Amino acid sequence: MAHLPAQTTQTARRRGALALTGAAGALMLLHYAGLLPAALHRLPPERVPDLAVWLDALFNFVKDDLGLLALTRWLTEPLQWMLDVTANLLFGKRRWPGIGPIPWTAIAAAATVLGYHLGGWKLAALAGGTFAWTALVGQWDIAMQTMSVLVIAAPAAFAIGLLLGIAAWKYAWIDRALKPILSVLQTLPFFTYLLPAVIFFKVGPTAGAVATTIYAIPPMILMTTLGLQKVSPEIVEAGQMSGCTRLQLLRHVYLPAARTEILVGINQVIMLCLAMVVLTAFIGMPGLGAKLLAMMGSFKLGRSFEIGVTIVLLAVTLDRMSKAWVARQPMHHERGTPFWRRHFALLAGLGLFVLFCIVAQFVDLAAEIGRRQSLSMGKEIDTAIKAFLNIGWVKATTGFLRAFLNVQVLIPFRNCLLWIPTPAFILLIAAFAWWLGGRRQAVIAGLFFALVALSGWWDRSVITLYSVISAVALAMLIGLPVAVLAARSARWSNRVLLICDTAQTFPSFVYLIPAIMLFGITDIAVIFSILIFAMVPLVRYTIEGLRTVPPEVMEAADMSGATRWQKLVKVQLPLALPTMAVGFNQAIMFAFFMVIIAAFIGTQDLGQELQRTLAGTDLGKNFVLGICVSLMALTFDLTILNWAAARKRQLGLG
Amino acid sequence: MAANPPVIAARNVWKIFGKAPEAYLRSLPAGRSFDEIRADGYIAGVRDVSITVGRGEMLVIMGLSGSGKSTLVRCFSRLHDITGGTIEVDGTDIGSLSERALIDLRRSKMGMVFQSFGLLPHRTVLDNVAFPLEMRGQDRHARRERALEVIRLVGLEGREDYFPRELSGGQQQRVGIARSLAIEPDIWFLDEPFSALDPLIRREMQNEFLRLQKMLHKTIVFITHDFDEALRLADRIAIMKDGAIEQCATPDQIVLNPATEYVRKFTEDIDKARVVHAGTLADPALRAEGAAVDADASVHDLARLLIQDQRSTIPVERAGRPVGAIRRDEALGILVGAR
Ligand SMILES: Nc1ncnc2c1ncn2[C@@H]1O[C@H](COP(=O)(O)OP(=O)(O)OP(=O)(O)O)[C@@H](O)[C@H]1O
Ligand SMILES: [Mg+2]
Secondary structure (H helix, E strand, C coil): CCCHHHHHHHHHHHHHHHHHHHHHHHHHHHCCCCCHHHHHHHHCCCHCCCCCHHHHHHHHHHHHCCHHHHHHHHHHHHHHHHHHHHHHHCCCCCCCCCCCCCCCCCHHHHHHHHHCCCHHHHHHHHHHHHHHHHHHHHCCCHHHHHHHHHHHHHHHHHHHHHHHHHHHHCHHHHHHHHHHHHHHHCCCCHHHHHHHHHHCCCCCHHHHHHHHHHHHHHHHHHHHHHHHHCHHHHHHHHHCCCCCCCCHHHHHHHHCCCCHHHHHHHHHHHHHHHHHHHHHHHCCCCCCHHHHHHHHCCCHHHHHHHHHHHHHHHHHHHCCCCCCCCHHCCCCCCCCCCCHHHHHCCCCCCCHHHHHHHHHHHHHHHHHCCCCCCCCCCHHHHHHHHHHHHHHHHHHHHHHHHHHHHHHHHHHHHHHHHHHHHHHHHHHHHHHHHHHHHHHHHHHHHHHHHHHCCCCCCCHHHHHHHHHHHHHHHHHHHHHHHHHCCCCCCCHHHHHHHHHHHHHCCCCHHHHHHHHHCCCHHHHHHHHHHHHHHHHEEEEEEHHHCCCCCCCHHHHHHHHHCHHHHHHHHHHHHHHHHHHHHHHHHHHHHHHHHHHHHHHHHCCCHHHHHHHHCCCHHHHHHHHHHHHHHHHHHHHHHHHHHHHHHHHHHCEEE | CCCCCCCCEEEEEEEEEEECHHHHHHHCCCCCCCCHHHHCCEEEEEEEEEECCEEECCEEEEECCCCHHHHHHHHHCCCCCEEEEEEECCEHCCCCCCCCHHHHHHHHHHEEEECCCCCCCCCCHHCCCCCCCCHHHHHHHHHHHHHHHHHHCCCCCCCCCCHHHCCCCCHHHHHHHHHHHHCCCCCEEEECCCCCCCCHHHHHHHHHHHHHHHHHCCCCEEEEECCHHHHCCCCCEEEECEEEEEEEEEEHHHHHHCCCCCHHHCCCCCCEEEEEEEECCCCCCCCCCCCCCCCEECCCCCCHHHCCCCEEEEEEEEEEEEEEEEEHHHHHHHHEEEE
């Protein structure tokens, strides 16, 4: 009896979805028969509202009449000043205070001690190794250019996110206002952050820092609010009874008690900042990203590979260090422990730092490793990779894959999608949403895609969607079997999960490197880079979903005499499906993100147009394009997450 | 005690949880029961409670889980704003205090010990204990001195630099107690302070608590589930049910003359001979001859005498002065559990 309402909604949903699909089918038949009026196939260009122009007018109003530009220009000054200071310290830009650059040995030593303090010898080796590698392969300067923005952007994102998080926790209306903005921000393509940053904050490091900061704020807000909400009421009451004023309560009780969540927020801020600061290469920010972009553009695989390794090492180091900080619990010292023992790490770090600063005055190598002395093997690696790719069977395989996928699968699929009349396409998407989430979702999905159609960028949107869908489908084809196999043993699950966790910390940019290595600068490379990027969450959530099926359920299945295959299909997969759906959703979001970045390889989708806007000041167009991507991504995000949550509730999985 | 004005005086206090409690209370017909209120979608945490606590008195609140004990104490300390009635502390209505005045009251007069400790996890024992002093703005040195003093008082010296995570449950609760004592409060609220502890440590903590109280003479409101604990500590016991106080009286009175059926049930299994004292049992109008017994002796203490002595009435005296006499058969009845 209890199943009855669930059953009826299920059938109602199926019926709704079928009706929409039927309507879409009818439209397609008409089109096939050549009876569909052209206006119903594509929105005629003269009907497309001039959204870009309106938006431009709005922007100009905000920019000039409301004086936003004046404000941001005014803000640019101190920001520029701070960036100059870090630039001077880290790579010796000729600015105040004029004491840099700090010798690489000093920074590496301090990082090593910090690593030791946070997580013992392993982390010390990782941190020291990363910085030593960076210096030794001759990438110290560009790495520090990147870091000089990071060390400003990350604290800024942290501070703003923390304040907004506190505000959202304190005032329900702020929370309500922020929620939708945050979800749009999280699906907005990165290029849409870049152009306003450039317009409002001057090209170069300032714009890069601003775009990076804004991109990294949302998770900090979410984690702060989450942490504050979780503080146990009794601790708060204890604070109140101790006579705390409101401010004291926040400062001494709430924030310290929410320490874990806030630190997790910091970890995410750092990782997002690193991922983004690399991408600011697209607006001419010098650093690792710009170098990588240039190297990949001229197909210098060896150097690209080295830079990729540097970026990955930096990412892993920052991630591990900040995670170790999260896990660190305060420990007391025995009474009478001398001062130097209590602050051993601090003193050692400072001591080594100063020591190497002095040593560097006398030994040039300790201060700087120039181009000549560096151990970079870019050329050799380049030749090796190219030789490998030229081996008969490798060449044959990649060539075959490229040809087969392109000719047999991707191009026909793309043409098919492009052939579908716009209204039919919208109906199909709405049907999908209805089937998963009911009528409300269907209306939202239809509305969102109708807006995309109205934007006038339909064909490019469909091509974007085509890349996303085909890459995610391929990722599932490869990722799901891997995950299912790995989930069979605890050992393999842990191994694969560790790989996924590590891979997830890599800035998205580096995923392009293997793609370009294998497939050159082609369409397939785009799909391939999206594929590996999207595979990570797919594999990860599938394993997690399968591994968290309660053991009692599995035992019950065993006792019912189920074979392995039956257990997988009848028990594990249905129970794991909601979790897998979350992974699937993340894969789609990652794909939307990546497809835009991959634009510079030369696609014909929205990303390409978006990237083109970066050269100008066409804010309106930039936003229309960005919103198109965001609307499509949000459609999937809302539908799938809604379904996963409802399904979890139904299965009683919390 | 009666001559002094009470430290805490609660009159017709209501605390109702729900969407619009004030409006609901105003429209509430008299005598609506707890269940009827719940059917209306509200929860009566405290229902029309009037009670006073005298200076230096220890009031113990008892009742089943969910009967509103913690809620009542939270009303006393204004951690909850009450829905109706008034609560006066030292003659001032705490409901009308400004935020600032309330903070000052808590900083100078009130201490509270929480059921699950409520320690700040990121502070050492010393910093936890010094926390109320820090909030008060006391300077570092004075704060440390005082904190060390109370830490010694609760027997935690040597562990000042530990973090709560590194302490056992009993030790954590001592930190909670020390913290609540740091500001030398006049009024001390303890919400099931020992319930999370195992019986041995609990016993030890009770002894320590009595020792402290002998030194400190505070006005105390103490919540417990444990009747033995209540009997050891209480001057008066208040028994709560569904948010209302069923009876508030001395332990002797509660077991001898339960006001309601509920209280009688509640106290049914108690060994009354250990609770009832000669002084309570003594009839002031009665006089008797021979050796007198002490008014503070329980019936259980007098068991041997009651059985061997053949007098039908036995004189009782307090501090050498006669206060009346007990009837032997009545006392024997209590001893063998006839009542
Ligand atoms: N903040 C609140 N919001 C809503 N209802 C509450 C709140 N606090 C307490 N209550 C309700 O008030 C009633 C009394 O709760 P209270 O915590 O005072 O019980 P208690 O006697 O202390 O129980 P225990 O012995 O379990 O600690 C309970 O029904 C509880 O659900
Ligand atoms: Mg309670």
